Amino acid sequence: MTTKPEKPIMLFDLPSAQKAIGQEKFLESFKAILNHGGYAQGPECTQLEEKLASYSGAKNCLTCSSGTDALILALMAWGVKSGDAVYVPSFTFVATAEAVAFLGATPVFVDSDPDTFNMDVNDLKKAIEETKTQGKLTPKAIISVDIFGSPVDYDAISAVAKENNMKFLSDAAQSYGSSYNGKKIGSSALCDMTATSFYPTKPLACYGDGGAVFCNTDEEFALLKSCRVHGMSTEDKYDNLRLGLTGRMDSFQAAVILHKLSIFDKEMKDRETIGRYYHKNMPAAYKTQKILDGAQSAWAIYTILSDNREALMNHLKECGVPFASFYPRPVHTQTAYQMYNTRKLPVCETLAKQVVSLPMHPYLTQQEQDYILSCLADFASKTKAA
Numbered sequence: 001m002t003t004k005p006e007k008p009i010m011l012f013d014l015p016s017a018q019k020a021i022g023q024e025k026f027l028e029s030f031k032a033i034l035n036h037g038g039y040a041q042g043p044e045c046t047q048l049e050e051k052l053a054s055y056s057g058a059k060n061c062l063t064c065s066s067g068t069d070a071l072i073l074a075l076m077a078w079g080v081k082s083g084d085a086v087y088v089p090s091f092t093f094v095a096t097a098e099a100v101a102f103l104g105a106t107p108v109f110v111d112s113d114p115d116t117f118n119m120d121v122n123d124l125k126k127a128i129e130e131t132k133t134q135g136k137l138t139p140k141a142i143i144s145v146d147i148f149g150s151p152v153d154y155d156a157i158s159a160v161a162k163e164n165n166m167k168f169l170s171d172a173a174q175s176y177g178s179s180y181n182g183k184k185i186g187s188s189a190l191c192d193m194t195a196t197s198f199y200p201t202k203p204l205a206c207y208g209d210g211g212a213v214f215c216n217t218d219e220e221f222a223l224l225k226s227c228r229v230h231g232m233s234t235e236d237k238y239d240n241l242r243l244g245l246t247g248r249m250d251s252f253q254a255a256v257i258l259h260k261l262s263i264f265d266k267e268m269k270d271r272e273t274i275g276r277y278y279h280k281n282m283p284a285a286y287k288t289q290k291i292l293d294g295a296q297s298a299w300a301i302y303t304i305l306s307d308n309r310e311a312l313m314n315h316l317k318e319c320g321v322p323f324a325s326f327y328p329r330p331v332h333t334q335t336a337y338q339m340y341n342t343r344k345l346p347v348c349e350t351l352a353k354q355v356v357s358l359p360m361h362p363y364l365t366q367q368e369q370d371y372i373l374s375c376l377a378d379f380a381s382k383t384k385a386a
């Protein structure tokens with residue numbers, strides 16, 4: 001066994017980024033906001049939108065209140081409503097499906113690929129055909145999720161969306177900073193719109209709630225802006241043209257993200273090194289997530305599969321290795337989603353029974369990683385011998 005590190009290992013490490021940037025830089029920006037008084041959707045938010053659009057290669061970026069609201073705003077801009085079918089994976093955080101149901105549309109759950117853990121494109125095609133045969137709903141949009149930060153097969157999903165005259169929204173809440181065939185996630189070249197989250201544990205994070213939508217046309221951008229503030233008209237601010245949200249970002253969060261951007265590329269490089277080290281040295285008893293050729297993951301969460309999860313979790317606890325289980329309950333099996341539980345999703349259900357998520361952040365040391373890997377190897381050899 002590798003020697004146990006002296007300091008407790010962290011599942012996510014939020015304080016280190018703050019140290020790397022320097023608290024005084026955040027405080028200076030907060031003071032500037034207190035002085036100018038533009039607290040909600042202030043100048044920091046506009047500056048962030050410009051920086052993120054250029055970073056991702058997107059025509060436009062709209063900052064907003066959370067990743068969930070980013071998804072809702074994108075669907076609102078497309079007029080998604082009751083009677084529309086929106087195809088989503090069930091092996092995801094609940095918000096992906098929630099955004100669809102919130103607008104009265106129907107989330108149609110799609111099974112997962114057993115290797116990438118992302119949406120299974122063949123099952124997506126099957127689900128669309130089923131909807132067409134049933135004739136009750138209109139196939140309107142696909143929301144893919146780059147689960148754990150690893151990009152989906154954007155080309156394949158894009159082709160399915162085009163063939164069926166549907167919109168393609170990427171839920172990139174976990175994958176901002178990753179890339180697919182040399183294009184950054186959020187790029188206008190990959191899909192119709194991208195939504196992301198800046199929740200504190202995400203790769204690019206603020207210190208509260210925040211999100212963004214990337215879109216490809218000025219018309220969509222205008223609609224998103226209107227929906228962000230109650231459906232407001234640009235000509236008369238007391239005339240609301242459509243339903244909308246209180247979806248603004250606050251300027252303090254935008255200031256945090258602007259500082260985080262200054263170390264983001266370095267953090268992404270370190271995440272890549274750490275993710276690849278886990279992949280290379282993971283004992284064969286555990287299945288790891290396949291990253292597509294040509295794709296780079298944001299390594300937001302590092303999740304392995306174990307067919308002896310409960311015992312492994314107990315072992316990790318004894319070793320002092322923090323862990324989580326993302327996600328132990330597929331969305332279609334959750335109480336509020338029973339009415340949408342209409343399709344068989346065997347791969348997704350198996351994944352949910354086997355997932356164990358390990359410490360993953362850019363400040364994880366090699367000694368910590370070696371210790372975690374040796375705990376995993378120790379458990380694998382004990383269970384093999386038993």
Ligand SMILES: Cc1ncc(COP(=O)(O)O)c(C=O)c1O
Nearest residue numbers: 066067068093095096173197199
């Ligand atoms: C895949 C996915 N979609 C959407 C969200 C929602 O983001 P937020 O928490 O910012 O609303 C999350 C957050 O965890 C997520 O992981």
